[in-house]
Amino acid sequence: GAGVSQSPRYKVAKRGQDVALRCDPISGHVSLFWYQQALGQGPEFLTYFQNEAQLDKSGLPSDRFFAERPEGSVSTLKIQRTQQEDSAVYLCASSSRTFAEQYFGPGTRLTVT
Amino acid sequence: TQLLEQSPQFLSIQEGENLTVYCNSSSVFSSLQWYRQEPGEGPVLLVTVVTGGEVKKLKRLTFQFGDARKDSSLHITAAQPGDTGLYLCAPRTTNAGKSTFGDGTTLTVKP
Numbered sequence: 001g002a003g004v005s006q007s008p009r010y011k012v013a014k015r016g017q018d019v020a021l022r023c024d025p026i027s028g029h030v031s032l033f034w035y036q037q038a039l040g041q042g043p044e045f046l047t048y049f050q051n052e053a054q055l056d057k058s059g060l061p062s063d064r065f066f067a068e069r070p071e072g073s074v075s076t077l078k079i080q081r082t083q084q085e086d087s088a089v090y091l092c093a094s095s096s097r098t099f100a101e102q103y104f105g106p107g108t109r110l111t112v113t
Numbered sequence: 114t115q116l117l118e119q120s121p122q123f124l125s126i127q128e129g130e131n132l133t134v135y136c137n138s139s140s141v142f143s144s145l146q147w148y149r150q151e152p153g154e155g156p157v158l159l160v161t162v163v164t165g166g167e168v169k170k171l172k173r174l175t176f177q178f179g180d181a182r183k184d185s186s187l188h189i190t191a192a193q194p195g196d197t198g199l200y201l202c203a204p205r206t207t208n209a210g211k212s213t214f215g216d217g218t219t220l221t222v223k224p
Contacts, residue, residue: 004155031210042119042201042214043156056211091155098210104155 002026004105006092012111013082021077021108025094032075033102034067035091043091049075050098082112116140119202119215127223129191134218136202137184145185145204146212147176156201156214192222 005024013019025032031050035043036059045059051072060067064083069075079086089109093102118137126132136145144163148156160169162178162185169176173196175188185204189196199219203212 033211035214040216042203042216043212045211045213048211050210059211093155095210101158101161102212104157106154 004092004094004103006090006105006108008108009106010109010111012113015083015112016081018078018080019082019110021079021090021110023075023077023092023094023105025073025075025092026096026103027073029094029096029103030072031095031098031100031102032069033093033095034075034077035093036061037089037091037107039088046077046090079110082110084112086110087112117202117204117213117215119200119218121218122216123219123221125221125223126192128193130222131188131190132192132220133186133188134200134220135184135186136204136215138204140183140204142182142204145178145182145202147185147187148201148203148214150199150201150217151197156199189220192220194222194224196220197222 007022033048034046037043047067048056049069064080066078089107091107093104095102120135146161147159150156160176165182166180167178173190177186199217201214201217203214
């Protein structure tokens, strides 16, 4: 079956613009995670959904970051008023249940100029 | 915040050589996962180790979890160019679903 897909794969935004990153998890997967990966570093946790409920958003770096999963499937990570330090790869992962293996998408590379 | 150290940060070797990379912390982990990430892709899970002292083998890859569950190693025998990638460890200290990743070891295997 299809894996986790993310769109767009690449996004260039001017500082101050809003962006929306989409994640399509594996069908039927209950849990969905967002991570941020800066160049040369490992992924850092941003937020976690179980179905449509956002159970943990402790990793969101500021109130400019917002994530939603309204129907418990597709998720969107929105960044308002982008800053240069937001430049990174944003990874989405899904799993069939909370502690099961996470399957990652290819990521969206965001560059803020 | 737990301190997680992966070493070496970069490793470049010739095809056929053996290598070991390490994941160390002062914290005790309930379990630990190793991932490989290729450029332009997301991490892919290689193995999960749970028991202190556990050794798992995946073809030419051998994973070991320390007795005290604070550290782990990944040994690759007769490395091949296809092993090239970023190797990440991701321990879990609680029963949370999220993963906490180290900064990884970037491995380059030259033909």
